Amino acid sequence: MLQKTQIEDFDKIYEIMEEAFPVDEIRTYEEQKALFTNPKFIPYVLRDDKTKEVMAFISVYDFKEFVYIEHFVTNKKFRNLGLGSKILQEISCLYKGNLCLEAEVPEDELSCRRIEFYKRNGFFKNDYDYIQPPMSKGRKPVPLVILTSGRKISKAEFDEIKSTLYKEVYKTDGNF
Numbered sequence: 001m002l003q004k005t006q007i008e009d010f011d012k013i014y015e016i017m018e019e020a021f022p023v024d025e026i027r028t029y030e031e032q033k034a035l036f037t038n039p040k041f042i043p044y045v046l047r048d049d050k051t052k053e054v055m056a057f058i059s060v061y062d063f064k065e066f067v068y069i070e071h072f073v074t075n076k077k078f079r080n081l082g083l084g085s086k087i088l089q090e091i092s093c094l095y096k097g098n099l100c101l102e103a104e105v106p107e108d109e110l111s112c113r114r115i116e117f118y119k120r121n122g123f124f125k126n127d128y129d130y131i132q133p134p135m136s137k138g139r140k141p142v143p144l145v146i147l148t149s150g151r152k153i154s155k156a157e158f159d160e161i162k163s164t165l166y167k168e169v170y171k172t173d174g175n176f
Helices: 007-020 029-037 083-094 109-120 155-169
Strands: 041-047 054-062 067-074 099-104 123-125 130-132 142-149
Touching (some): 007 041, 007 054, 029 041, 109 123
Antiparallel strands (some): 099 142
């Protein structure tokens, strides 16, 4: 079962993120840690019942119109156990309504498998061009795709999501 986490888990969470994400898809240590003071940012962990070790991490931003899943990662020691699907199901129960997330453009086997994983879990790939702004100074923008739960969205809905993410998550007006 997912638990809201506190700053005490941050070092382990960041270590898992660094192992799983390219540098351009995560913030610096200090910037990521600072998110724990943002009331819209809600971090969760899944712990091993016996060892209390962090098995997985997922963070969301709860906006009125939708919930954005920012980072979602399983500790490499616990991969391929079906945890990802269980976590997405739990998040879907916790946050009724529209969920959205970013994923790599499906260009290789791994990125295609990731998109298929999200599709199996009720997400739809939207076919609008999207660029993730730089996560931190010195980081590069990344072409990604937006996936949404339940259905594909209209261009107007996509533009609203993009605008909210740029303003609230990436702190940019789109000029980068």
